[in-house]
Amino acid sequence: MRRNSSRGKTTIKRKPRKKPSFFSAKLLRFSLITFVVVLFFGFAYHYREGLAYYFGFKSNKIQFEKAEAKRISDVRNYQVLENHQGKAIGLDVSEFQGTIDWTLVETIENAYSLNFVFIRATAGSDREDKKFKENWLGAKKNKMIRGAYHYYRPNENSLEQAKLFIKTVQLQKGDLPPVLDIEKLPKEQSLKNLKIGLKRWLKAIEGHYKVKPIIYTGEKYYDDFLKEEFSDYLFWIANYNFYREKIGGDWLFWQFxxxxxxxxxxxxxxxxxxNGDVEQLRFITLE
Known part of the structure; x- marks a missing residue:
């Protein structure tokens, strides 16, 4: 006799899913829009001075300047300069800037005087910057406080690099201390050997010029590899990040x-x- 296979089974009735209410969906969209609007106005308020400058609210007119006019490329740069009024402002240049008319190099934004300039002199063990001599003399004639820097190549002999810099650069009274520019990690040697090479370069340069060199590098490179072991040197730090608006307390210079x-x-x-005014800058120059 055939049995009914459905006997004994219990049928479970599932409750239908509730669809999101029109009110909750609308509330979510409103919250997102509100967040974006608040974020936008917060940004606009924070950079109000820079925005006002560029849209002409301060002068009640928009100034259309020629390509060679003194302009900062974005609002952040203007904001940074506003935050550091009273501090010495300067440039750094190399052959990549081409021929510079030093008689025109005076201010940024027609408001911020340029007080100093770092000029690339050498790179590695065999490369003199093509425009170094021209820039070195031009900056002097323009009465700018000048300094020379060396672009360090990690995989080349450190003492040969130091010899090239010494051969190329003759520092005078009123010039800034020499600068070691280190930006890359070595490919053919260990980090330990890199640091040994850097120390050899620094000691050779200090022995010749009788002044402690300055080290230039990026903020991350500084934090990860140099901050502790080279703490007895002064640093010139590069950081272009949007959130960074103030110079670090332990930085001598900030390339922003x-x-x-x-x-x-x-x-x-x-x-x-x-990280100081012009008089304090002069205090660290060669005597």
Missing amino acids: TEKASVSGIKGNVDVNIF
Whole structure:
């Protein structure tokens, strides 16, 4: 006799899913829109001075300047300069800026005087910057406080690099201490050997010029590899991040942008802030 296979089974009735109410969906959209609006106005308020400058609210007119006019490329740069009024402002240049008309290099934004300039002298063990001599003399004639820097190549002999810099650069009274520019990690040696090479370069340069060199590098490189072991040196730090608006307390110089425009110089140029005023800057120059 055939049995009914459905006997004994219990049928479970599922409750239908509740659809999101029109009110909750509308509330979610309203919250997102409100967040975006608040974020936008918060940004606009924070950068109100820079925005006002660029849209002409301060002068009640929008100024359309020529390409060679003194302009900072974005609002952040103007905001940074506003935050550091009273501190010495300067540039750093190399052959990549081409021929510079030093008689026109005076201010940024027609408001911030340029007090100093770092000029690339050498790179590695065999490369003299093509425009070094020209820039070195031009900056002097323009009565700018000047300094020379060496671009360090990690995989080349450190003492040969030091010899090239010494051969190329003759520092005078009133010049800034020499600068070691280190930006890359070695490919053919260990980090330990890199640090040994850096120390050899620094000691050779200090022995020749009788002044402790300055080290230039990026903020992350500084934090990860140099901050502790080279703590007895002064640092010039590069950081272009949007959130960074103040110079670090332990930084001697801060390169805060690579996209500034200055009359007399074609294309973009780096701008730097010294952690002090002009008189304090003169205090660290060679005697």
